[in-house]
Amino acid sequence: MKTGFNALFIPGPTNMPFRVRQAMDVALEDMRAPDFGDFTKPIFEDTKKVFRSETGQVFIFPGSGTGGWESAIANTLSPGDKVLMSRFGQFSHLWVDMCQRFGLDVQCIEVEWGKGVPLDAYEAALKADTRHEIKAVFACQNETATGVTSDIAGVRRALDAARHPALLMVDGVSSVGSIDMRMEEWGVDVCVSGSQKGFMLPTGLAIICVSQKALAMQSSARLPRTFFSWEDMSKLNADGYFPYTPATTLLRGLRASLDMIFEEGLDNVIARHHHLAEGVRRGVLDGWKLDLCARGPEWYSDTVSAILVPEEADARQVIARAYERYNLSLGTGLAKVMGRVFRIGHLGWLNEVMVAQALAGAEMAMRDCGIMVEPGSGVGAATEYWRTATGNTMAQAAE
């Protein structure tokens, strides 16, 4: 029998705040009540702020990030449309796969796992596309499988350098609300997220934000869509209603989550994620003397770290041991990096003392599996960083 709370350090779902949990512990309600729109309409506006979009529109579907991806494609593109993508992890791979299933003509640039969106290659491909056959450029802001964050502003620069009109579609599932996303500033056309990451909610909502440019594509897009249709949603959302029964409990939770994000301040939330992530990296690199899957600081993710185990070890054993013996959930290595990495998710409603659990537990699990990192070294390096880092918002809040 496992005792104590499970220490949840997968990169989503996250450690849901009790306030969010309370907010969802409600009776069900009439989604056609006269005052229902008083509740829902501000949610759309406030969610938009998390994407830092001003002129865009937010859609909230029952579903998951995968449904959000589908919505992005089906409302903007037609069978045979050419799209530019890159693949460097399991999640960027899956979006490529979806586009292919929808009959799109995918130009996919393969990238070493551990790096992210190849800006030069994108720019070259866009410049080469003088007839503007590429209808959309896809970028995964945070590849959850490898702990790699890409430079979305850079993708915009590549588009601009090529004076290319393609849509910019971003997978922000494990970044929005935790890593900076600036839709308006960066000219992102569709940004897809889900409820169970930075929004600190259970899985169950695809949350996407769409630019006016992308919305205008609906009239020409010929892929079929009903459940994930923006048009149906738009019509009813205007008054705060939905074309089918919405997931009201999750919306109640989203309200609480948005309130918490704004009370802390979105900038502070993002700074806190960086602060916690940096502590984890100090623990891994300086404490444990291990490497990250991410091939350099420019790729480091502030929501998830994929840690490479020594060649002779199997990361799956570490993960299994952590779960069975220490009630600690770490993220597994997916596809190509299976067995090579374990992942620590460090996003959501976290603080330093909470994150120390992941380091302390991983340390025990590794030593049990023969990876003889120094006892206390990970925690010690992390805590000493957290304690002394200047300018972090958590310290400021305490003063």
Next chain:
Amino acid sequence: MKTGFNALFIPGPTNMPFRVRQAMDVALEDMRAPDFGDFTKPIFEDTKKVFRSETGQVFIFPGSGTGGWESAIANTLSPGDKVLMSRFGQFSHLWVDMCQRFGLDVQCIEVEWGKGVPLDAYEAALKADTRHEIKAVFACQNETATGVTSDIAGVRRALDAARHPALLMVDGVSSVGSIDMRMEEWGVDVCVSGSQKGFMLPTGLAIICVSQKALAMQSSARLPRTFFSWEDMSKLNADGYFPYTPATTLLRGLRASLDMIFEEGLDNVIARHHHLAEGVRRGVLDGWKLDLCARGPEWYSDTVSAILVPEEADARQVIARAYERYNLSLGTGLAKVMGRVFRIGHLGWLNEVMVAQALAGAEMAMRDCGIMVEPGSGVGAATEYWRTATGNTMAQAAE
């Protein structure tokens, strides 16, 4: 300020049992944990029992009933396929609309609102289709908009009489778990439901059950699908996992809901719904001397009653008054019957005393709006029926 609990008598979402609510008030969890399948696999098996399917397979998607409809279509059909449908209310209408958007060739039989699936017309159409161009026959078991239940066994008889091989696709959103659904016995190929009706959960899951015959259609079906793909689901569900993050809190709730259904006994749950519904009908017909939208007892629904207000009245006023003044949520009239009916949903975790609220409150709201039904007449007729009905399971449980 509204006081007291909202009396929720829309036809879904329903009055969620506290036990279900407790079961969902949990921390989030790792959907890739080694023991996660120990939790999920029995859920698939037990959900199947609610559909009374033995050889079929259950799929659970984050989504809603509408997503379930989409899944039924996209995994079995190809653009241009001919399908036989009928329309007699807002929900049967919406499924027709979806099929048309997916590029199917819809043969739609229009039926008076207040009646249901036209068995004779179905049989005639199927017999006329000697070349078996009709790939699927659609039937809405319970038209939530009008409170009309159709005879699904009769649709099977029509198919058999015509010796027609078409798939039988059933919308069971507001019937499964409340009104008898016998997939195996009736040869239903796809039955679509959602979490927020008979399953007594929040909105957020499309729950569908699929026959082997329908599963076999996947190989030839050319409509695009990823999020709602059965194939992706099947692969991972085999071990209790999912192709993308599942809505774990709703699955925890579903476990509790299934436990409750089996503890009461599915037959007893269905009998209880009939017992409560019959009381409401006595209140409406004998007490209030009003009519139902359903055109005769053969169409009466045991999950929702649509009540016709006198010609000179506007049902929307009654509904608004009930909500604003009495904190009672009644279902509104949709599309053609807007203003003509208000609906009492009587499904889910209900008993007689709870349902009396809907009658007492509707009575007050009607009188406030000038519909001068006799005070206490609806409740009196219902309670006297409930008290004296022989053979009802609620009375047996009390003895």
Next chain:
Amino acid sequence: MKTGFNALFIPGPTNMPFRVRQAMDVALEDMRAPDFGDFTKPIFEDTKKVFRSETGQVFIFPGSGTGGWESAIANTLSPGDKVLMSRFGQFSHLWVDMCQRFGLDVQCIEVEWGKGVPLDAYEAALKADTRHEIKAVFACQNETATGVTSDIAGVRRALDAARHPALLMVDGVSSVGSIDMRMEEWGVDVCVSGSQKGFMLPTGLAIICVSQKALAMQSSARLPRTFFSWEDMSKLNADGYFPYTPATTLLRGLRASLDMIFEEGLDNVIARHHHLAEGVRRGVLDGWKLDLCARGPEWYSDTVSAILVPEEADARQVIARAYERYNLSLGTGLAKVMGRVFRIGHLGWLNEVMVAQALAGAEMAMRDCGIMVEPGSGVGAATEYWRTATGNTMAQAAE
């Protein structure tokens, strides 16, 4: 197996609002945290407002109303002290019994059950006590067992008429927060309440309010006290702390409950209780043609009605039937009125439609037991009153 929600119509515990329930669904907390007083100190101030005390002090003990009674006695009196009391129901009886156990010299006036505090007899006794041997006068504001409310302002007038300095001690367990209590205006010295009635919380707190005059009695009072000591509490409460671990979850709930009371408005809460109670009385008297235990309108309680069954019937059967068959909890008759009355509690987070359940269910249970009240008569009389009563705050809120 009982289905649906239990309809809880005992006179406390009550139908706890979900908002209160959510507020208590929290992790435990450090009752010595530096900021704990920021949370607790406003609670004391706000609770005082519910007693309409300005110069008094509130004490909140883990316990129940009975503990509150004990606290009232032990902190103000000494063995052998003479006190004036009256007995007209089970709860006024129990307080008499407690005083006797504490070795007080109880002058108890026996009153017919169905009536309340005998003002004339009190005045006479006080006038006769020219040597002021009576140290305290006790009054039960709302006798929960019989549904009788007494005139506390009248007791003050009796004291004043006799120019008597005795303390005025009031049992407000089932009245405070539901029936008007004006400690300051009426010169009440100690008013005892509990969490599970008008405060809409679970049982677990004794909530008392004490005048400066009563506080001053501590120095001379020689009854032993530690757990219920005002002095120990006062010292630590001053900074928001407690002499032993407080029931923090209940305090979190109390915060929510106070917020709700003030948002509705205490006057409106009291008016709503009267409005709902009057509807019940119309149902009982005009609908069912039965009598109340209370011997006249001047004694009618707005929080609980004790209904007399016909002589040949046994109210216990009605109560048992209501619970077993209809999942409706009614209050039983206690002591002298056992078998003669069943009680409907109508206090707390209630509205008209909710209260209709108690009438509808009691009607069925009575008819099942051979008490052939007219079906629908109770609900009809109540709803017609509720619908048409002028000046009630629930109607005003809806306009």
Next chain:
Amino acid sequence: MKTGFNALFIPGPTNMPFRVRQAMDVALEDMRAPDFGDFTKPIFEDTKKVFRSETGQVFIFPGSGTGGWESAIANTLSPGDKVLMSRFGQFSHLWVDMCQRFGLDVQCIEVEWGKGVPLDAYEAALKADTRHEIKAVFACQNETATGVTSDIAGVRRALDAARHPALLMVDGVSSVGSIDMRMEEWGVDVCVSGSQKGFMLPTGLAIICVSQKALAMQSSARLPRTFFSWEDMSKLNADGYFPYTPATTLLRGLRASLDMIFEEGLDNVIARHHHLAEGVRRGVLDGWKLDLCARGPEWYSDTVSAILVPEEADARQVIARAYERYNLSLGTGLAKVMGRVFRIGHLGWLNEVMVAQALAGAEMAMRDCGIMVEPGSGVGAATEYWRTATGNTMAQAAE
């Protein structure tokens, strides 16, 4: 704004399991329902098992441990009775104080804070009391203020050696359910506990277990009692009812808590507490090179460690820093040891990874305050112990 969960490492209230929290998130209920006893009677029996009593009786009062102490005294003793006590911390002090307030003749042996019950001095005093004037011997099993556990079996030996008939009264507030308590075997007559420690519940219940010998004292005991009366409780508890409204939500939680204790196994629960405590001690002594308040291993408490800070430091600063900056709640030093110690509570629903938080956070807070323990040293020493300790039940459970 504090982020993340508060890390609660005070010695009670504890980290309540979610299962307990869910169990208490219920509607209120009728404490006089016919089937209420079916729920409550097994609770009394099962609670007794936690005390390892076979012939005793359990009482559950709304209250706290302090109320339990009062109940122990008031039901067994009379004014002027002589009792033998010892004082070595704030909680043993408070019980002495209570006995004095109740007019008992307290023979109190003063002991250095950091040690516990003085067995030799007890034996000597009992032997000297040849006329058996001492009616009861009091012992605090776990002094929460200093982290000192006393030898209750040894107190029994002292009584037996003196052939003394006095009652043996034990304060088990912070030990029962976490540290071994063997009422039957050790001849303990009254053992007092509370809900918020080993029972893993919110504060709000005094839980006591009483021997037949102690029960028999009621007839002669002349201290006044009503709220905490055993006799009143016994009468109604026999059928599962209570003399006043019980705290039903806490009882629902207690049911869940007992289930969890028995599922893990009481012996395993106790072993787990020892295992976790020993890791903390390794961290403090071997990692940090600091001392415990407890004056030697024979006094070490498995539920709380009081850590002495260096002479020049003020432990209050560490505690404040831990709370304000790291959202970590540590226990403060009380009375004599204020400023000299901070306490880590390690009882309740804990595992190794959870406890690592307290060490990691305390380390940061100490270094921030100039106590320059080696970073990671506390966690490293603890985790290495936890990882390698043989025979611990947590490791066995994982195999």
